[in-house]
């Protein structure tokens with residue numbers, strides 16, 4: 001297809017509204033361990049590993065590094081709490097964006113730091129006939145996660161398209177950084193509690209998927 005484009009969708013906060021659950025789980029478990037980690041900290045740090053956020057919170061609260069057993073314990077508690085909160089709903093109107101992009105004949109990719117092996121099944125269940133197994137870049141495909149450009153560079157290479165025809169859809173500062181470092185156009189959709197300024201590194205910032213859809217249809 002001569003005019004084909006590729007859209008690289010991030011997952012948490014772009015396809016699924018999972019960030020509120022992450023924020024609740026982190027805030028509660030950190031508090032229990034005498035550490036401070038607000039919902040805003042969670043959104044700003046989205047994409048960083050659990051280990052690195054625990055270590056930073058420990059430096060802030062007790063001016064020392066976290067021990068490996070502490071990191072393991074806190075992360076296990078956070079994961080258990082997160083799963084207790086149940087499955088996240090899709091981001092409002094993202095299905096309309098996906099359907100529109102598909103109807104144009106463009107490529108749809110998922111580029112996520114998530115390492116869930118059942119990811120493709122969850123995607124098929126919520127967004128039927130949109131995603132393909134060979135158009136996914138997950139934690140298993142890269143050495144360096146976001147904000148490193150590697151995940152988006154991999155998607156770009158596999159798309160076979162020039163960079164100016166590839167578009168990143170992100171919701172988080174570190175993901176935006178990764179897309180820009182890969183030399184791609186980044187559209188940020190503010191689906192959480194951050195301000196427009198937090199997302200200002202993107203080429204365009206939208207307040208909702210509906211705004212993004214209107215822009216794409218222009």
Ligand code: CA
Pocket residue numbers: 010011012013014046170171172175
């Ligand atoms: Ca995200």
